[in-house]
Amino acid sequence: MCGIVGIVTTGKDMAADLVVGIQRLEYRGYDSSGVALLNGSGLVVTKDVGGPSELVRRETFAGLHGTTGIAHTRWATHGGVTQKNAHPHLSCNGEVAIVHNGVLANYRELRTALEGRGHKFKSETDSEVFAHLIEEKLKKGVAPREAVRLSALEVEGTYAFAVVMATHPDRLFALRKESPLVVGFGAERTVIASDPLALADSCPDVLYLDDGELVEVTSGGATAWKVATGAPVARERRKLEGDFEVPERGAYPHFMLKEMAEASLAVRAALHSDPDAVTRGAQKLLSAKRVFFTGMGTAFHMAIFGHQLVAQYARRFCPAVTADELPSCVFHEPGDLVLGVSQSGETYDTLRALRGAKAAGGSTLAVVNVAGSSMARECDQSLLQGAGPEIAVLATKSALSQAVVVARLALEAGRLSGHLDAARHASLLTELNALPVLMDEWRARIEKECQEAAARFLGLEKWFFLGRGLFASIAQEGALKFKEVTYRHAEGMAAGFLKHGTISLIDGEMGTVIFVPPASTGDLRAMTLYALEEVRSRGGPLLAIGALSPGERAHVDACITTPGKGELSDAFLQIVAGQYLAYYTARALGRDIDRPRALAKSVTVP
Secondary structure, three states: OOEEEEEEEOOOOOHHHHHHHHHHOHHHOOOEEEEEEEEOOEEEEEEEEOOHHHHHHOOOOOOOOOOEEEEEEEOOOOOOOOOOOOOOEEOOOOOEEEEEEEEEOOHHHHHHHHHHOOOOOOOOOOOOHHHHHHHHHHHOOOOHHHHHHHHHHHOOEEEEEEEEEOOEEEEEEEEEEOOOOEEEEEOOEEEEEOOHHHHOOOOOEEEEOOOOEEEEEEOOEEEEEEOOOOOEEOOOOEEOOOOOOOOOOOOOOOHHHHHHHOHHHHHHHHHOOOHHHHHHHHHHHHHOOEEEEEEOOHHHHHHHHHHHHHHHHHOOOOOEEEOOOHHHHOOOOOOEEEEEEEOOOOOHHHHHHHHHHHHOOOEEEEEEOOOOOHHHHHOOEEEEOOOOOOOOOOOOHHHHHHHHHHHHHHHHHHHHHOOOOHHHHHHHHHHHHOHHHHHHHHHHHHHHHHHHHHHHOOOOOEEEEEEOOHHHHHHHHHHHHHHHHHOOEEEEEEHHHOOOOHHHHOOOOEEEEEEOOOHHHOHHHHHHHHHHHHHHOOOOOEEEEEOOOHHHHOOOOEEEEOOOOOHHHHHHHHHHHHHHHHHHHHHHHOOOOOOOOOOOOOOOOO
């Protein structure tokens, strides 16, 4: 959450590049944004409510110049969405500017103490205290880098900070604790960013900061230091890994629609990722004493998807627990394996769960989309999705590529364990490998039927999303997509749970989306259809997703059709259907589809 970019040049104006950098990170926060620039006039701060692109349209950043600067796009945690709470924040004397990602746990105590010493605060944020702490130390004659370091020792919580000073216009300082930062090295400039996407096309070489490190950046390079001790850190630069080409929306009205159209490409990439890595991952899974799948949001639903498939194909129970709860309910032992799923590889709760497992002697495995992310670097092994950059806040193509990776892992575990014989394994692998073509064949029909369903049910403001077995995770994911972007209540659950209390809510105003597995699933399909009848008998509007016979269609108000050729392939196409249903409902309601209110792409705060 929130985006940080900082640039130091050899003397060339970089204001426009700084603004472009935070525009590339706008999907990480768009409540407000701002820049702090150093030029011949000293330190100039320009900020306001609205994302970077909106401020560019309003010409808020027009006419700015500078050779060193920092910029920020905000997702609010402390203080309302106002101009004064937008970053950057200044010290009392206006000579120190900071931007911050994260949450400072002890900011109230620090603020009270600083105010007692005469400091005047202009914002309601936790972040502003850092500028005042640095100012105090500079006034006492402490050198700039040491002032930043000593100030960091006083704050508690999570952070990525970037700092510039009017007295040192040729450098900036950046530091991190549980919030990502990367330094990029380009021609006549050095760049820091909270996401490598901001470095695209300009910085082929990078240096990733680890927790507890501070870097002093000049146009000629960067030097890293330990925050705790001030000792220098020796680390080699590395090539920027992964696809960080900045996507264009093209003819599509929204990035979400474009990324859904690219889903088959993401699935194909995930199918062709390193097979040896999948085998190693399956071996880890089978040899571990206990295995826990974890993640947050969409990634957690794909973790449940993996948990279901591993149970089915490898006969191994690997419970899925949300990453925020895993540390409090699982006491790790040596021999445990935690498999974390995360698109960004920077999700705070998932990183915390993985780090906790390692600290207790367990091992870690990550399914992740960003090669140089914290998760990819810290985990014992990572399985890369290869979905490419995803700009819309809602995860679509990345969710499907995660599902492919966990499915490949489950199939390989089934083969290695002997629970899948050669013929069954080959059949399922063929079904999985056929997905990109099948998705392309069915996408137009699914999209059209989702658009029709969205128009038909637009007046309904409350929804249940139901499924059983593998399709329960798809129902939960469909409900999440729906509420994220439509702002309408949607509750996903296992269909069998409906009759244990929540069925009392079924009436003519409560819609139900039911994900129907194909005929090959036998009793699972039959029990799903029982739930359908239970809703119908109480007068609830019904939308089915799946392959229904003409007789079954007569029992629902509308149907989004999938081929029903196999459980695995139909599961993927029903994920696609849930995404299109959410998209077209939100579009009909006039929602901000790529940037839903209160959401950000990567949740890097507690």
